[in-house]
Amino acid sequence: MTQTTSTELAVSLTGAVKAYGSVRAVDGLDLSIPRGETVALLGRNGAGKSTAISLMLGLNEPDGGQALLFGRPPGETVRQGRVGAMLQDGRAISRVTVRELVTFIATAYPEPLPVDEALELAGLTELAERRVDRLSGGQVQRTRFAVALAGNPELIMLDEPTAALDVEARHAFWHSMRMYAARGNTVLFSTHYLEEADDNADRIVVIDRGRLVAEGSGEELRRAAGGTVVSFDLRGRGSEGLGQLPGVTSVEIHGDRARLSSDDSDATVRALARADAIHGLQVTAVSLDDAFLTLTSRLEPAGSARAASSPRLERTR
Ligand SMILES: Nc1ncnc2c1ncn2[C@@H]1O[C@H](COP(=O)(O)OP(=O)(O)OP(=O)(O)O)[C@@H](O)[C@H]1O
Ligand SMILES: [Mg+2]
Known part of the structure; x- marks a missing residue:
């Protein structure tokens, strides 16, 4: 090896x-x-x-x-x-x-x-x-x-x-x-x-x-894809700035719910809690299927084809 x-x-x-x-x-x-x-x-x-x-x-x-x-x-x-x-x-x-x-x-x-x-x-x-x-x-x-x-x-x-x-x-x-x-x-x-x-x-x-x-290994890919998903209700607040929170690697908005992929969920949650009251908070490990979809997302990671080294996929749907 x-x-x-x-x-x-x-x-x-x-x-x-x-x-x-x-x-x-x-x-x-x-x-x-x-x-x-x-x-x-x-x-x-x-x-x-x-x-x-x-x-x-x-x-x-x-x-x-x-x-x-x-x-x-x-x-x-x-x-x-x-x-x-x-x-x-x-x-x-x-x-x-x-x-x-x-x-x-x-x-x-x-x-x-x-x-x-x-x-x-x-x-x-x-x-x-x-x-x-x-x-x-x-x-x-x-x-x-x-x-x-x-x-x-x-x-x-x-x-x-x-x-x-x-x-x-x-x-x-x-x-x-x-x-x-x-x-x-x-x-x-x-x-x-x-x-x-x-x-x-x-x-x-x-x-x-x-x-x-x-x-990498399955676990490494899971991390590269944003190891954890932090989701919460937006309750009318906009999605601006969420991509800049610590740990966040991608942002998706589904209706009134924000879904942040994070490689440091502790830091992400702390920053969210500081920013304002959060509702309906859920922290879940990204599934292998989600990791695969993120890694092969049609959107290119900024400036690089190698998402593993620095995955930053901004998705706001
Ligand atoms: N002989 C060929 N002539 C023209 N295009 C081809 C040929 N073989 C493959 N392609 C194209 O090259 C690309 C890669 O095809 P390939 O068969 O390598 O994909 P794959 O990852 O094996 O897909 P699958 O999971 O469907 O088997 C595709 O866009 C396919 O349409
Ligand atoms: Mg094939």
């Missing part, structure tokens, strides 16, 4: 840019993942997660910047069988059984996982003899996970691996993923859900419009 030489890094994206016409899907993204770390790439639809993953896998060439896997060009590392992937739009081939498919993939690698182990890790032991075209959506997803693991790679990249999985399958999936990571392997997965990222990753990287907007 402390080493940062290029060969110690499983993944390194430096200033990566990928544009489709006028859309900069990835727009100057830096991302370093040391060996053994599990990183979640968090972002809403269209944030650039899949494009970033395609650059890291060498499926797309960046228009600018560089992608390296274990210090080498991605294509080279992938050809060595050191990388497994589960793409968002991947299709499983049909008319073969789950076991036949995983066996076929495994033979392409120099040191594959035993097929039974890959099936077991993906929770497919019972379905091994089922034809791939007769699986449910969630079962197909698990088959794709088994395919990603088949070569016993050191690094796996999973693009929204739990889409289409029910609660139980999700649970089983994350358990398998953590077992794989616990062997010292490196994992990058993308998701829309901060909670899922927080539960399963060592570090969360939030991207929006192709750029990194925040990174």
